[in-house]
Amino acid sequence: MSPDELLRRIAQTLKQEIGPAVLEAYPKTQAFMASVVLEKLARQIELAPAHAVAERSEVAALESDLNAFFANDAPAGVAAAIAGLASAPNSVGLDAVVAALYAARNELGTERFEQALGRVRQTLRAGVDRQMVYAA
C-alpha cells in the first residue's frame, strides 16, 4: 500500500467509524477534521512528484523569458533574483523575483514593470492551479 493509500484508509476509518462513535461535540469535530486533513495530505503526496516536475519546467521557462525580456538591462536586484531561480526553482525563488520587481518598480517604469510581472504571474497562476487540485 502506498503512503497516500494508507492515509486515505485511515481517513475513511476516522470518518466512518471513529467520528460517529464519539459523543462529545468537540472531539467528534476533531475526528472528522482529522479525516479531512488526511484526505488532503494523501492527494498532495500522490501528486507531489508530477507537480515538482511541472514547477521546475515552468520556472526554467520563466527564467529564460525574463532574461530575454530584460536583455542584460535588468536592475541589479531583479537580475539577482532571476539568477536565483536556477538554484531555487520554487516558491522561494519566485517570491524573490516578485519582491525584486516591486522594489524596482519606479526604476523599471509602469510598462516594463507590468510586462515583467505579467509574465511572472503566468507561472504563479499555473502553480496555484496545481495546488487547488488537492487544496480546494
Next chain:
Amino acid sequence: MSQQTNVNDALIARITAYISSKLPQATGLRLDGVERIAVGWSHETWLFDAVWEEAGAVRRQGMCLRRDPGNALLRHLSDLGEQYRVLQALENTPLAAPKVYWFERDTAILDAPFLVMEKVPGSCPNPWGREGRAFYQAAADRGVLPQSFTHTLATLHTLDWRAAGLEFLGVPAAGTEFARREIAKWRELIALSEHPPEPILTDLIGWLEANAPSSSRVTLVHGAYRTGNLLIHDDRISAVLDWELQVLGDPMYDVAYVLSDLNREGTPLLSNLVDRDAFYRDYEAATGFTIDDEICRYYNALYAMRSVAFWMSASGLYAAGRSQDIRLARTRWSVPVVLDRAARELGY
C-alpha cells in the same frame, strides 16, 4: 469518565468559585447547562447559567466565559482585555452588544486570562452549514432580519465612538493611514506564522501598498460583520458578537466585508441573508454614506491578505505545537484557496 471530562469538571469548579467571589450576596451558587461551544478560532467559549439564592429569591443569569489559552489565531493581536474595554464602552451606545461583567488577566484564577459577559438571548446559526443556510434563506424570505442586519451595521457606523470612549483603539489620520495600518498588522501576523514565502501573497501586498485608498471618514469598524458573528432573537439582531478585529477607520471596510463573496455560499444574498440592492438602499439611507464600490473592491483584496494571514497563523500554531486543535491543521490547505482568490482579484 474521560480525562477531558475530569479537566472540564475541575475548570467548572474553579469558575463557580470565581463567580461566587464576585457575587458576595449570593449563596449556593451553581452553574447549570455548562457547554463549551466549538466555534471561533481564538478563545475557548463556555456558556452556562449561574444560579444562586439572594435575599430569599432564586436568581438565574445566563453567562458566557471566554478564555484565552495563549494560542489564539490572532496571537497578540487578539486581547481579551481590549474586548472587555470595547464591550464596556458599547454599553452606553445604541448598539446591541453583550453586557460584560468581569475581566481577569491573573492566570492564577483559571490558568489563562478570561472575561465573563452576559449570555444574550438568541441563536447564532452557522451560515456555512446546511441548516444555517436554510435558516437564513427563510429569514430572507420573511424580510425582517435582513433589515435588522443592515440597520445594526448602520448603528455601528454612526455611533459616537469618541463619546463612547473608544479612542483607545487608535484614530487613523486622514489619507491612506487606515489601509496601511491594516496591511502592517496582517504583515506582522504573517511574519509570526513562519510560513514559507508565498509569491502570490508578496504580489498582493505589493499591489495593496501601491494602491492604498485615501479615506477621511472615521467610524467604529467591526472587522468581521457577517452572519455567524451576530446573535439573532425574534427575527432581529440581538447582539453583535466577536469583538476581536474592531478598529477605528473607514466604514467601507465593513461594507466590503458584507459585499464579499467570502461570506455567502450558493446564494446571491449578502451574508446568505440580504438582497444586494436592498442593502445599498437601506445602508445609505440609514448612514448618509455613499457606498464606494472601488474602495470596497480594494478592501476585498485586503481581506484576501487578511485571510491568508489568518490561515498561515492558524496552521503555524498547530505546526509549532502551540495548539492541538486539528481545525488549525486543516487551514494549511486554506492558504492556496485564498491565494487563488487573491490572484483572481489581481486579474490572473
